Structure formats: C-alpha cells, structure tokens
Amino acid sequence: xxxxxxxxxxxxLWAALHDRAETSGQSINHIVQAALAExxxxxxxxxxxxxxxxxxxxxxFEGCVSVADLRRHGDLGLGTFEDLDGEMILLxxxxxxxxxxxxxxxxxxEALTPFATVVSFIADTTSPIGPITSLDDLTAQLDxxxxxxxxxxxxxxxxxxxxxxxxxxxxxxxxxxxxxxxxDQGLFDFTNIAGTMLGFWSPEYAQAIxxxxxxxxxxxxxxxxxxxxxxATAASVAADVHQVSDIHLAIxxxxxxxxxxxxxxxxxxxxxxxxxxxxx
Numbered sequence: 431x432x433x434x435x436x437x438x439x440x441x442x443l444w445a446a447l448h449d450r451a452e453t454s455g456q457s458i459n460h461i462v463q464a465a466l467a468e469x470x471x472x473x474x475x476x477x478x479x480x481x482x483x484x485x486x487x488x489x490x491f492e493g494c495v496s497v498a499d500l501r502r503h504g505d506l507g508l509g510t511f512e513d514l515d516g517e518m519i520l521l522x523x524x525x526x527x528x529x530x531x532x533x534x535x536x537x538x539x540e541a542l543t544p545f546a547t548v549v550s551f552i553a554d555t556t557s558p559i560g561p562i563t564s565l566d567d568l569t570a571q572l573d574x575x576x577x578x579x580x581x582x583x584x585x586x587x588x589x590x591x592x593x594x595x596x597x598x599x600x601x602x603x604x605x606x607x608x609x610x611x612x613x614d615q616g617l618f619d620f621t622n623i624a625g626t627m628l629g630f631w632s633p634e635y636a637q638a639i640x641x642x643x644x645x646x647x648x649x650x651x652x653x654x655x656x657x658x659x660x661x662a663t664a665a666s667v668a669a670d671v672h673q674v675s676d677i678h679l680a681i682x683x684x685x686x687x688x689x690x691x692x693x694x695x696x697x698x699x700x701x702x703x704x705x706x707x708x709x710x
Contacts, residue, residue, distance in 0.1 A: 457554075476676035477582060477630075478503035479547045482639045485687055486510070486545040487696040487703070489611065491604040493542020494682040497525045500546055501539075503678070506586060508629055508647040509546025511537065514611050515601040517657045519649040520548055521626055526649055528656035530600040530616035534649070544604075544682070547630055547640070549584045553670035559587075560666035565595075568662055569644045572631070575671045580633055582640065582674040587627040589667030594620045595707065596648055596657030604686065608703040617707065618657060625650035627659060627667075630674075637697055639679065641704060660707050 439447070451458050480495045493512030500507075501523060509518040516529040518537070525537045559571045568587075576583045596618045602611040629646035636642065646659040681687070 475672070475674055476678060477547060477549050477584070477674050478678045478680070479640070480509065480543055480680045481545045481682050481687070482679070482692065483545075483641045483700060484638050484692045484694065484696050485682070485690060487608045487699045488690055488692070488694075489602075489604060489606045489608060490682070490684070490686050490690060491544045491602065491606070491611075492682070492684050492686060493544050494684060494687075495543055495546070495680055496539060497537050497541045497543065498539035500543060500548055501525060504548030504550045506551035506584065506628055507546060507548030508645065509543050509548075510599060512542040512544060513601050513603060514544075514599045514606075514608075517598050517647055518543060518546055519628065519647045519656050520546075521628060521649055526653060526656055528596075528598045528647075528649075530598045530614075532598070532616060532618060532655075534654055534656045536653075547645075549672060549674065551584060551586060551670075551672050553586070554673050555671045557669050557671075558666055559669050560664055562662060562664040562667070564663065565659065565661045568664075569631075572644070572669060575669060576631060577673060580635075582633070582636070582677070583631045584672040584674060585627075585629055585631070585646070586670040586672075587646075587667050588625075588670075589664060590622060590624040591620070591627075591662050591664045591667070592622065593661070593663045594623050594648065594659070595661030596620070596655070597660055597707070598657040607699070609699050612703045616657075617660075618655065620650075620655060623650055623655065625655070627662070629659075637700075638692070639677075641700055642697065645704065658704070660705070
C-alpha cells in the first residue's frame with residue numbers, strides 16, 4: 431500500500447533531486463523512496479526467497495518459513511504453502527491462500543511455506559499496456575518494460591481482465607514430484623474480473639534457484655478468487671515494474687533438503703508444472 435508524504439525541502443535539495451532525476455533517468459519519487467529506504471535500513475530492490483525452484487520440482491514441500499517471517503521481508507510476492515496446499519498471493523502485506531477447491535482465505539501468521547519469493551514493492555515505472563490477446567501477448571508487452579535480460583524484475587498489474595485462467599495446486603505430501611503433484615490441479619476460468627496480477631521475471635541463468643521467465647499469480651479485488659495465472663486477455667491494464675538488484679536466499683535446514691540432489695536440470699519439469707493447463 432502506497433502512502434503520500436508532504437514535506438518541505440531546501441532549494442539546494444530540490445535542485446539536487448531534479449539534477450539526479452535528469453542524469454539518472456529515474457523519477458523523483460523513486461529517488462526519494464530509495465534514499466529513505468537506505469536511511470531506515472529497509473530492504474529496497476531486494477528479493478527474499480525461500481528455497482529453490484529445483485527443490486520444489488523434486489517435491490520438497492516441507493514448510494520451513496512462517497508467513498509472519500515472510501511478511502517481514504516484503505509486502506508483495508508469491509509461492510505456495512506446506513505440502514503444496516494451494517497458491518500464495520502476498521499483496522499489500524496481506525498473505526492469501528488460494529486453494530484447489532476454489533476458496534481463498536487469508537493465511538495465518540503461523541502458516542508455513544516451502545517456497546516463496548517476496549519483495550518490498552515500490553514501482554520504478556508505471557505504464558498502461560494493452561490490448562492483451564493472450565498470456566504470451568501479455569508477457570511480450572511486459573518484456574518491453576524490463577530494463578535488462580540479466581536482472582530480476584517484479585511486476586504488479588492491475589485492472590479488469592476480459593478472461594482469466596487460473597490454477598491452484600492440490601495438497602500433496604512432501605516427496606511427490608511437482609509435475610505429478612500438479613496433474614490434479616484445480617482449474618478456474620473467469621470473465622470480466624477485476625484484480626491484481628503480480629509476480630516476477632527471472633533470467634535463464636538463475637533457473638536453478640528461481641523460476642526462469644515469468645511467474646504470475648492473481649488475486650481478485652474482492653479477495654474471493656485467486657491462483658497461478660495460465661491465461662489472460664484484457665483491453666487495458668496498468669503495469670508497475672520494480673527492478674531488483676539484490677537477492678537473499680533462505681536455505682531450508684530440513685533433512686530432505688540437505689540430502690537432495692539439486693544439480694539436475696529442471697527446466698522441462700518446471701515448464702510442464704507451471705505453464706501447462708489440463709494434464710488429467
């Protein structure tokens with residue numbers, strides 16, 4: 431949630447702000463927020479991630495970080511819950527759980543996650559995008575808003591979607607591979623639905639840790655519907671972009687994680703589990 435601040439600045443500070451904005455290409459809003467974050471020791475442009483994509487592909491679904499701890503590291507993000515029990519949507523500091531039966535609840539602080547990525551979101555840029563004819567079209571338009579193919583970017587996309595396809599993973603015990611575990615995912619189709627789509631783009635070289643490419647979740651404005659995004663169309667939406675320059679990785683201390691072979695190439699399994707619709 432963004433707040434406004436009305437302050438008085440000296441002429442010299444005001445001139446310095448404008449000079450920095452002109453030379454850096456950044457907005458005054460971004461420069462001020464970054465300076466405040468540094469002064470107050472708030473993680474700015476830093477991602478906090480629990481576990482790795484490779485671990486979740488192998489079925490390491492044992493929870494290791496609480497929602498309360500997760501929210502200390504960011505106010506926007508996504509992930510899943512212990513035993514792959516649904517999809518996580520962290521928005522404006524509130525953590526929601528979208529389950530395979532179609533229900534959405536606010537997760538308690540004591541709930542655990544085996545995999546999640548969060549950021550203290552401050553928009554570097556805001557741009558209207560559309561029309562959007564498919565999920566591929568949406569991500570192609572988001573590509574134009576990223577500044578580099580070598581850094582992670584966080585997105586917050588708001589508006590009304592003409593059509594939206596979502597999934598929510600069913601609960602499975604740890605040890606079940608992600609492809610098998612998502613074969614019986616809950617699938618949901620919506621029309622004319624308003625809400626927020628959020629998530630991350632990660633470069634290919636980070637695929638052993640992050641989910642390479644786009645990973646997007648959605649929460650409706652009424653908090654009644656949510657999940658992992660499989661498809662979308664819209665006339666026009668607003669896209670906020672937050673560039674990431676720092677990564678903090680929390681390594682699970684579970685026995686299963688310590689003994690797992692995480693050197694395998696999991697790109698094919700991730701593509702099936704994260705982007706395929708109906709495999710039942």
